[in-house]
Amino acid sequence: MIYPILRRLGQMLFVMFGISVIVFLIFFATPGADPAARIAGRNAAPEVLEAVRHSFGFDRPLYVQYALMMKKIFITGDLTSFVNRGWKVVPAVLDSIPITLSLVFGAAVLWVVFSIIIGVAAAATRNSWLDRLLMALGLLGISMPVYWLGEVMNLITQSRYHDTWLFSWVPPLGYKNFSDDPKGWFLTLVIPWITLAILYIGIYGRVLRAAIIESMQEDYIRTARAKGLSETRILLRHALRTSLIAFVTLFGLDFGALVGGSALLTEVVFGLQGIGKLTYDALQSLDLPMIMATVMYASMFVVIANAVVDFVYILLDPRVKTS
Amino acid sequence: MMLSVRDLKVSFRTDDGLVRAIDGVSFDLEEGEILGVVGESGSGKTVSLLAVMGLITDPNAVIEGSIRYKGRELVGLPARELRRLRGNEIAMIFQDPMTALTPVYTIGWQIAEQIQAHQRLSRSAALDRVEELLAEVNFPNPREAMSRYPHQLSGGMRQRAVIAMALSCNPALLVADEPTTALDVTVQAGILDLVRKLRATHNSAVVFITHDMGVVSELADRVMVMYAGRIVERGSRSELFNDPSHPYTRALLGSIPPLTGDKPRRLPAIPGSPPSLLRLPKGCAFGPRCPARYEPCDAGKPDLAGGSHAAACFRVAQA
CATH class of the missing domain: 1.10.3720.10 (MetI-like)
Structure with missing residues (x-):
């Protein structure tokens, strides 16, 4: 009984890792995706852009940014919104x-x-x-x-x-x-x-x-x-x-x-x-931390729901257990 | 007379018109008798017995004639009355044990379900009875087998579980529809032994449908050969095997490899294939494939003629 649960958990971690990397790369690393420019607004002066970049940490290597974001979501829980600075994302979710x-x-x-x-x-x-x-x-x-x-x-x-x-x-x-x-x-x-x-x-x-x-x-x-x-x-x-x-x-x-x-x-x-409304609003304002948090949550639920289904299967269909 | 079928006709309404799958089948069955029903696929042997069981659920089927079980007419009997007989007095074993059991219940549950459908019995009493039944059909460890799901059993074990289920209410009549076809030869022998033993212990009459002449020659008291929805020959086992009169029966027997003497280089086969029920030949349905065909065969359908050993053939009638 323990082994299948552990395997499920492993699967869940793997899926969530994959999704988080993909979402992160789409917003931070695709050509033309410059979060600093989006935050600073249109026609921002180069100095302002530079200041924003430094202030949000966009000048650090990508993997550091990714690791920091994951840490803020899962460990410290103090990831804040890019749009409303200071608004904590995790409690909102x-x-x-x-x-x-x-x-x-x-x-x-x-x-x-x-x-x-x-x-x-x-x-x-x-x-x-x-x-x-x-x-x-x-x-x-x-x-x-x-x-x-x-x-x-x-x-x-x-x-x-x-x-x-x-x-x-x-x-x-x-x-x-x-x-x-x-x-x-x-x-x-x-x-x-x-x-x-x-x-x-x-x-x-x-x-x-x-x-x-x-x-x-x-x-x-x-x-x-x-x-x-x-x-x-x-x-x-x-x-x-x-x-x-x-x-x-x-x-x-x-x-x-x-x-x-x-x-x-x-x-x-x-x-x-x-959650849907939260994601929708975050997408409207391209609030990356919020999008990341809601996507993580959603993928977690899809994987959990599938695990529950597999369990119900065993109850419904005895053939699943042996094969 | 336990079962008496008279002029049974089963037709199906299709887009191409009415197809007559069974055309005037009559036979009788005594208590404790084993009747072998032989024929190629599509000859109507299964359909005629499904009609006896009241198991033709196709809304486009039309059943005519008379089926009397212990003097009671089954054709037109209300579904509720028929249900009381089915599984209780008349039980059936199906061809493919792999698909004949509901996959999501244990075999103990499924057998107990049938017992409780017909007898006022507590769950535990029903389960005790299941254990007895499984022991009777030679399960080495019946208590343990009861909690098994069908997929956990081999084909032979499943067929024995199906037989145990069929026997659960001590049926007076057992219909076995090719129960050995899907099994290995060694397992087949075990199942045939079981059928014989059951006849001895329960005195049930058995209708054994098969296309295997070897099985019939071992088991049946009387034999009925079917072709294209009609009986072409019937008689006791010895009459049929020692003195077959219909050309079709002779051809069927000719296609069994002999156990003694010289082996033929090639076994004789019956030329052609069974006719489509939609386009039956005008005269005798076997005519186009028959080696002994002559003019009268094209004119009309021969009737079953003769006493206990009868054949539907103009040549035989003439002789």
């Missing part, structure tokens, strides 16, 4: 993590539960009107861009119908800490959860339906029928169970990416100061 996690976890619960219900219902009633309806709805969910859907949700719940009984409970945009106000935390997140989950319910519902229908063709389903089991049991205990393997793979990738900042659009639309 740590503060935004619970916001993104709250958003993505809640949405993930919704999309897993509903996509399993939809996928199973559609597969069980294959080619019926219910199946067609569910799949058409799924396609609709996939086709709606999340920022548009989010704005429409806001328009309905915050403005047009906010005064009706239906949406009067929806609090203003923004995030409330779970520890301060659990009810407020929940209420502010309900609409963002639904918005983010709709796309994934569509994708996962369709994927699961296809996987179940495929496994219903397998020989072991015929065996299960020959055993005299009920169709429900065959569907849930045999076909669904083996179909969940594809489902989990997809889930690990999407979940990792979302926690790593892909929920950006949802965060921006609903005014949630999560």
Whole structure:
């Protein structure tokens, strides 16, 4: 048990090292990338440029700059922003993590539960009107861009119908800490959860339906029928169970990416100061330390999510353990 | 009479029209009897037995005729009633043990699942029964084997686990669909011994589907030869092997290498290949490949004629 965990950790370090080097080189060492010029502004005098270069340490060798930056992110934690000097980057990232996690976890619960219900219902009633309806709805969910859907949700719940009984409970945009106000935390997140989950319910519902229908063709389903089991049991205990393997793979990738900042659009639309929003703002102002910190965080989460998926695999599919 | 099939017809609606996979198959089975069903791939031997089991789930299939099990008509029986028979009184063993078991459950779990589907039994009682069953099919260490997943067992072991599963509710009728085809010859012999032993201990009737004449000659009491969805010859084992009357049966027997005497330089093969069910020849389906073909063969399909040993051939009917 220890060895695989250690191997995973090693893998994670390796991936993060690779990503950090690439990101660092893109911003500091590609031709024309001169962070000092960007900080000093356009048409800055050569003396000013020189002063900035010295003050930020850009005149030191690249590997020293890289090592210093890594040290400030991971060891001392006192990396400061290039844009707002003195603003510490690491606490800013740590503060935004619970916001993104709250958003993505809640949405993930919704999309897993509903996509399993939809996928199973559609597969069980294959080619019926219910199946067609569910799949058409799924396609609709996939086709709606999340920022548009989010704005429409806001328009309905915050403005047009906010005064009706239906949406009067929806609090203003923004995030409330779970520890301060659990009810407020929940209420502010309900609409963002639904918005983010709709796309994934569509994708996962369709994927699961296809996987179940495929496994219903397998020989072991015929065996299960020959055993005299009920169709429900065959569907849930045999076909669904083996179909969940594809489902989990997809889930690990999407979940990792979302926690790593892909929920950006949802965060921006609903005014949630999560990791995605932080990365987006940093990219707008080309705040290199902040970009570096958020990218490190994101890559860490993608690797962790994949490790969790591998573990769930072992639970779902006994064949993985021996091979 | 335990099982009595009369004029069974199975057709599939396809884009090219209705395809008749089984065309008027009739046979009977007594308690404790082993019936061998022989034929090439696509001759309809599996489909006809799947129809008996009610396992044809294709919505485009049309099943006609009568299948009576212990006097009860199975064609048109509600799914719930049929389910009560399946796995309980009528059990089936499939061709490929590699894919016949759900990969994510232990074999103990899967056998216990079947027992609990048909009998009111606690989990632990069901598992005790599984242990007995696995011992019965010669697992050296049944307790340990129960916790194994299918991929952890060899092909022969898996097939024995499938057989244990089929036997779990003491079925009166066992349908074995080429259970030895995917296995090594040595393992095959073990499985055949097992089938024989089961007939002796459980007095189950067995329908044994195979394309291996050698297996049939060792095991079956009576034999039924199928070609293109019809029975072309049936009779007791000795009648069929000592005195085959249909040219197809003779050709099949001719393609077995003899154990004694001079070995032929080349084994005779049946020329041509089985006809497509979509374009069956006008007369006898075997006509185009038959060495004994003459005019009447092109005119119509020969009926199965004769008593206990019957053949569907104009030559035989004439003689």
